[in-house]
Amino acid sequence: MAISITSLNNVMAQGEDPALALQHQGRTVYLINSRLSQANPVSNANLAVVVMIAQYERLRGRFLESLVHLDGLYSMVEMRGGIATLIRDEPSLGQKIARLDLDLALYIGTKPRFDVANITNDSTSIPWLSEPLITEHEMESCGFSDCPGISIQLQSLAKQITCLGRQVNDAHVGLRTALHTRSFHITLLHLGHKLIHFGPLGGPRPTSEIDNAVQLG
Template sequence: MDKTFHFVDTTQVDGSVRKAMRSHVMKGKNVGKTFRRPSRLDIARRQPHVYAALLRSTRALNEEENSANPESLCPTAIARNIGNVFLTLPHPLALTSDALKVVNQFFIYVAQKMYPSQLGLSSDDAMSVWLRFMCTDEAASHCSIALMQTCNDFFIGDGASSQMALHHLSQTFTLVNKRLQSNEALSDSTLGIILLLMLQEQIRNAKLETRIHYEGLRKMIELRGGLGQLEGNLPLLLKICKTDITYALQNGGPMIFFRDRMSEVRNTLLERGFDFDRLSAASAIRHTGLNPCLHEVLLDVINVASLFNNIPTDQTLRINTFEEIIVSILSRLIRFRPLQSSKRESNIEAAYHIGLIIFMMTLFLQYDNRRILEYDLVSLCLKDVLDSGLDEQERDLTLWLMFIGGIWVSGDTDGGWFISKARRLLRRLSIKSWREVHNSVRKFPWIDALHDRLGFVVWNLAYRESQIS
């Protein structure tokens, strides 16, 4: 440490001067010392998980609690200032102004972007589900605020976990470990909290901790009697299925909570006047001889694209219906072939398989084309198919996969490989205009309102590179 002298004018001592004095003194006292303080997140995480307690008890849930009407907890119409709505609700926590700010930021800046309004979706339904869950009990409130702040930190802040998020997460662990040894161990609220804790660990890319929560969730649902016992709480059931989908896509394995309600969705859409014509979709499929399961999924995805390309401006799609579509299609695609499966399809089927997965994933869990979760395996499978020589025989299919994949990869932190590959493809196919690309990709599932702008960005990057090199 340099031996320097600092002279302080004590006649004008303010807060900044006192801070400088303390800092200089402590530098002298601590010279040569190394301090290693454990992070607050690690301290919270070291509290033991007691999922094992569930295996020792199969106490039935109170039927009256299961039949309680959640609609009475919270209004479905969400005001712009969500924090003010909280002040009128019976809430298990005394919310500070900072906590209300977290909730407002999440709903106004983050949640709104996760449900694309250009698809005719209203996020009010999703927001009301969040609010009802937060009002359930103290643990649900702490866990919700922790996750909201984590999302805010990622999308709006500098990406680092804030002290507030860590505080609420620590409180959640304490309360959940107590609850898992009580008669509330298998309640809907507990399942919802475990889902949010699992998402926290997925955001951190903490695979071991994520696996612990995943296995705990599986055991809890088994003790409840299976996924079918949750039909009375559709938002929770769909959240479980979506979490299972994200876990399967991150790790490459099969799903354990399979759900396919596509036939009911078709009937619901037709009753509400939405176009969902499978005969017309069948005529749009350009390849014969596809695996029957994959062919059926492709029919539905073509109809989904047509639905959103032609949705009336005065109609909105319910969030539950939208999520049933997402869950039903992705569940079937993962069952057809998990990403780590040793089974190998033809190049054409492999292109459709990963392309349809990516298409569906671009519809949800994104914010301004930024993903809070990493899906390295999806990007790797995309790269493998593009490297398979598909473009030598399938020009249009390759272009669609390249550009729907380019929209996906643009959300990756390590997507630099894509531009050089797209540049070579455009040069080899002698493609000179975005219109030419657009005419090709629209022969396959493509939603203009969602994919055109981002696809054009991919085109500009790739074409500019092809002109420079």
């Protein structure tokens, strides 16, 4: 309820009373604190509630508070065997946690807490990644031309993003089968992390003005 009210108030001229959202949020925090002190504190339900609280704080622009919840999620996920294990066992929940981490890194320039390399590369433990969404053949035919002045690494990343966008558009108009939801979100995580690692938003920026502008764009 708190997330819904806050999200609607961000787009509506006359939204709901924000005090109502705070009441829901306060009640949620009280309940989750009670549950964390009981048996199985890292259950799926508890993880999901903390994710929602962190997203609620992010929507309100309270990024530091959201980061505090993300740090708590990191500890909880580690108790479950790590993010790769969680995504393997509980794909939807694990992806939401990883996306929260990525969203905050893109918003405020923090270093991502979770390492998604094992998620995107371990095709044996994650069946839907046995065939990469973006293959070399797809990249060659995506129509992206080499751009002088842009680093090879960033050009490769731009090709992958362009190719993914074309696949989404083709699927939307029926020119190809619909993309697998989980594979699509894993690919977004992979691309997002590669974009951040190229030039951390909160760290040293690329020395090339072109690379800097392209990455930020």
